[in-house]
Amino acid sequence: MPPPAGLDPWMEGRHFGVVIDAGSSGSRLQIYSWKDPRSISVVKGSELEFTLPKVEKGTHSGEDWVHKVEPGISSFGNNPEGVAKYLQPLLSHARKHIPPSLEKETPLFLLATAGMRLLTPVKQAEVLQQACKFLVLHSTFKIDGPSAVGPCGSSIRIITGEEEGLFGWIAVNYLMDGFTGSGLNRTTYGFLDMGGASTQIAFEPSAVSAQDAKNLIDVRLRLLGGQEIKHKVFVTTWLGYGTNQARERYVGKAISEFEATRKDGQDVVPDPCLPRELELTEKPVHNAPANSYSLKAHKLLGTGSFEGCMQKTAALLNKTAPCPDAPCLMNGIHVPPIDFSVSHFIGVSEYWYSSEHVFGLGGAYDFVQYERAASKFCAREWEGIMEEHELSKKLHRLGGDGEEEVDGQIVAVGKWHPSVERSRLEMQCFKAAWIANVLHEGIGIPRITDPGGNGTTAGDKVVEEAEKKGLGRPAFQSIDTVGDIAISWTLGKMVLEASKEIPPQLTSRPLVDPIEEIPDTPGFHVRPIRPPFWTLDGMEDRITPLLPFSLTRDSLGFSPLIFLLLVSCFFVAILAYPVRRQLRASCLRSIHHVAKRDDEYSLEEGTHRPPGNARVTSRNASFQSPKGLHD
Structure with missing residues (x-):
């Protein structure tokens, strides 16, 4: 469809922003839009004065605001010249849906995530260089010029897992009205995100905890009235704590333990984290000694015990790891104290999938219901699960925990989401246990329990149950969308960009990405990713971590790299001066020859x-x- 016509009322005073989420399996272009903040009449003292710009989809209707290509951009690590052809359909889609007259003032970002982080620094630089070159030459979108960050500045770069967490934190609180309210009633939501490889947490410690908390990052936004709000947020990532890598670690540990106590005639590893009678062949990639039988593939046979799976996976949290900077949660990683009477968390991605797609329990979280659904699913025979799976696909029926009740009687089973694949059903028991352990044993979110038994509570009543217990809103909810907007770190990035357009009420420094607010503190746990582009700033970013702090720019007050180059030139000049006549004669002979x-x-x-x-x-x-x- 062509870009929206200028006479379209929806288009009046509308601004756009484009962000390409360059992930490991594909790149997703998303177009967002918002009304020009300067065109909005804000009455002093009104509710509008204390709100953020309304960021919406970038198309008036339909799903054309999103366009995806595969594979991930990191697949061009050995062929950076192919990046241009790869990005062509994404750029064409953006230009097709944004009016040409607005292209120059529309910011475009290509922010790469997990896949690009795995490339070598040189390959990272080559891929980003080609992406920058293509997008600048073939469009007039607003893209940063060269800087220490890269050839296209902050517009085209690799973001860390912590940055994803910070942008996700902004998105959650924007959609859940966490930035509204005042005084003691205003509390922001914490943000939890889990993928296949890692899990992130981002939250604003309570005022008491923040006084002593370390490693907090300023997140600054501007409200429509021009006031700036600032939140000090803690964010960290646990690598290897995503569901896929946690499963790999679990398999390695299970096989090692099996081999250590193996008896004659035993050749199958019992696995409580698989539904009953499901047999899988898996090869360990963790915890297996080199050159041992433990390195070989083993058959794992499901015994279907959710309780047993919870016990087995709890050890993977590594809660006993040394904690050099107390307090710590999992794997010796420092996290400030969390006051769960104040901090309430929203979980996305795997937190949502594991709760909703099979159990139908997404949303407000009740551990009793969750445990009951997981225990029943794990204990089912695999053959029966597959029969119901095929039936569900044929009938196109939606969510549930595998059972449908009428007047307290089970009348049907297999009501899970039709998009659920076999691989999800195979790993559902493990993932459900891992999610529960991370939430409760890892992060410490309290279980909502009822001494009298609350087995009759429903998911949509969990808020009411929590209030009865004096807990206020639930300590944890899993969410995928709010309204018709998906919770995504890309939304958080666009909320920040829209906020930057609001004229400040008072003279203040410009709004920037949270990563640029990181204090100049040695050993700060979050560091931006800076591939070695061939610039002095890029080279300095690469050598600074190798230098003692006393020799860095922050300590000296000037660039040690530039100083070294100047000193080198000085010594070269001194050495060349005594032989200047011979060098001149040599040059003349070469020219004559x-x-x-x-x-x-x-x-x-x-x-x-x-x-x-x-x-x-x-x-x-x-x-x-x-x-x-x-x-």
Whole structure:
């Protein structure tokens, strides 16, 4: 469809922003839009004065605001020249849906995540260089110029897992009205995100905890009235704590333990984290000694015990790891104290999938219900699960915990989401246990329990149950969308960009990405990713971590790299001065030699000069033949 017409009321005063989420499996372009904050009449003292710009989809209707290509951009690590062709359909889609008159003022970002982080720094730089070159040459979108960050500044770069967490934190609190309210009633939501490889947490410690908390990052936004709000947020990532890598660690540990106590005739590893009678062959990649039988693939047979799976996976949290900077949660990583009477958390991605797609329990979280649904699913026979899976696909029926009740009686089973794949059903028991352990044993979110038993509570009543217990809103909820907007870190980035357009009420420093607010503190746990582009700033970013703090720019007050280059030039000049005459003579001889060699050839005819003193000039050679040539 063509870009929205200028006479369209929806288009009046509308601004756009484009962000490409360059992930490990594909790149997703998303177009967002918002009304120009300067065109909005804000009455002093009104509710509007204390709100953020309303960020919406970038198209008036339909799903054209999103466009995806595969594979991930990191697949071009060995072929950076292919990036241009790869990005072409994404750029064309953006230009097709944004009016040409607005293109120059529309910011475009390509922010790469997990896949690009795995490339070598040199390959990272080559891929980003090609992406920058293509997007700048083939569009007029607003893209940063060269800086220490890269050839396209902050517009095209690799973001850390912590940055994803910070942008996700902004998105959650924007959608859940966490930034509204005042005084003691205003509390922001914490943000939890889990993928296949890692899990992130981002939250604002309570005022008491924040006084002593370390490693907090300023997140600044501007409300429509021009006031700036600032939140000090803690964010960290646990690598290897995503569901896929946690499963790999679990398999390695289970096989090692099996081999250590193996008896004759035993060749199958019992696995409580698989539904009953499901048999899988898996090869360990963790915890197996080199050159041992433990490195070989083993058959794992499901015994279907959610309680047993919870016990087995709890050890993977590594709660006993040394904690050099207390307090710590999992794997010895420092996290400030969390006051769960104040901090309430929203979980996205795997927190949502594991709760909703099979159990139908997404949303407000009740551990009793969750545990009951997981226990029943794990204990089911695999053959029966697959029969119901095929039936569900045929009937296209939606969510549930595998059971449908009428007047307290089970009348049907297999009501899970039709998009659920076999792989999800195979790993659902493990993922459900891992999620529960991370939430409760890892992060410490309290279980909502009822001494009298609350097995009759429903998911949509969990808020009411929590309030009865004096807990206020639930300590944890899993969410995928709010309204028709998906919770995504890309939304958080666009909320920040829209906020930057609001004129400040008072003179203040410009709003920037949270990563640029990181304090200049040695050993700060979050560091931006800076591939080695061939600039002085880029080179300095690469060598700074290798230097003692006393020799860094922050300590010296000037660039040690530039100083070293100047000193090197000075010494080269001193060494060259005594032999300047010899160097001059050598240069003149080289020039004379080259001139003499070129003089022996006719540049226009390409023929060798005749022997002796006979000279063939290039001009005459074009019209005269040497004597005797036609004789």
